[in-house]
Amino acid sequence: MTISSGSPATFRVALAQMRTGRSVAANIDAAAALVREAKAAGADYVMTPEMTSLMEDDRARLFDTVVDEADDSALADLRALARTFGLWLHIGSLAVKVSPERAANRSFVIAPTGDIAARYDKIHMFDVDLAGGESYRESESFVAGDAAVLADLPWGRIGLSICYDLRFPALYRALAEAGASFLAVPAAFTRQTGEAHWHVLLRARAIETGCFVMAAAQGGHHECGRETFGHSLIVDPWGRILAEGGTTPGLVIADIDPSEVVMARGRVPSLQHGRRFSLVEPAAEPRLHVIGGGP
Numbered sequence: 589m590t591i592s593s594g595s596p597a598t599f600r601v602a603l604a605q606m607r608t609g610r611s612v613a614a615n616i617d618a619a620a621a622l623v624r625e626a627k628a629a630g631a632d633y634v635m636t637p638e639m640t641s642l643m644e645d646d647r648a649r650l651f652d653t654v655v656d657e658a659d660d661s662a663l664a665d666l667r668a669l670a671r672t673f674g675l676w677l678h679i680g681s682l683a684v685k686v687s688p689e690r691a692a693n694r695s696f697v698i699a700p701t702g703d704i705a706a707r708y709d710k711i712h713m714f715d716v717d718l719a720g721g722e723s724y725r726e727s728e729s730f731v732a733g734d735a736a737v738l739a740d741l742p743w744g745r746i747g748l749s750i751c752y753d754l755r756f757p758a759l760y761r762a763l764a765e766a767g768a769s770f771l772a773v774p775a776a777f778t779r780q781t782g783e784a785h786w787h788v789l790l791r792a793r794a795i796e797t798g799c800f801v802m803a804a805a806q807g808g809h810h811e812c813g814r815e816t817f818g819h820s821l822i823v824d825p826w827g828r829i830l831a832e833g834g835t836t837p838g839l840v841i842a843d844i845d846p847s848e849v850v851m852a853r854g855r856v857p858s859l860q861h862g863r864r865f866s867l868v869e870p871a872a873e874p875r876l877h878v879i880g881g882g883p
């Protein structure tokens with residue numbers, strides 16, 4: 589939970605907000621243009637949203653396009669991009685075929701050498717029925733991951749997550765307890781849930797963990813018919829919004845000072861105050877319910 593001494597003091601984060609469509613080539617071109625622009629703006633670390641290379645709700649069309657990781661030319665292109673521009677490139681996710689019937693929703697942290705420093709498979713599947721008949725069954729096409737993953741950046745440790753994972757705070761608590769100073773939440777939030785929950789959930793995760801939270805988003809009306817919320821967000825460990833996007837593609841940039849992690853946790857050390865407790869279930873006869881494990 590400490591920032592290793594000798595780390596460069598600050599670094600510049602650029603979130604690449606996208607509106608991914610049905611053409612992988614066009615989507616990778618769009619990502620490449622944003623990475624080029626981020627480099628020109630002095631970015632050290634660039635994050636793209638969930639489903640960077642393809643946004644496809646039709647299962648048959650999805651499986652006509654997805655390939656094994658080893659055969660994915662989009663991933664090869666993105667690795668080359670990180671190397672060419674000499675920056676950390678965090679791909680929010682790609683759909684990676686892992687069986688004839690299923691894909692993984694997989695993040696890649698790519699080092700400036702082009703090497704893959706970390707992979708993370710989205711753990712929580714978005715199987716929900718929203719108002720107005722909007723419905724998702726992510727688990728019909730994707731297999732859930734079962735491992736929480738961290739990566740070491742030159743500025744500190746980053747904990748990985750994707751989109752719907754944001755609703756499961758125990759994951760972020762575990763990542764922070766494992767030494768994360770930064771939490772990544774690349775996303776494709778729906779417009780209706782984003783309007784209601786996006787900012788408050790991201791700010792809560794930052795406040796609870798004393799981490800910077802960085803969330804590159806999909807935004808707008810996509811070719812597949814879906815509408816996403818946008819509003820890519822960078823939040824500091826005190827819960828303040830440092831930079832925010834709208835609904836159109838483009839960069840959201842902020843300078844990150846890792847020492848603010850130490851400061852925020854110094855003021856409110858809730859990460860160290862987590863306490864085990866027993867659960868007292870309601871008794872048959874009404875009485876006072878006491879929740880907590882004593883002093």
Ligand SMILES: O=C(O)CNC(=O)[C@H](CS)NC(=O)CCC(=O)C(=O)O
Binds near residue numbers: 645714724755776
């Ligand atoms: O299916 C794909 O192509 C890519 N995956 C997604 O877009 C996923 C699953 S449908 N979306 C979310 O997790 C949104 C979560 C959300 O909006 C919320 O938690 O409110």
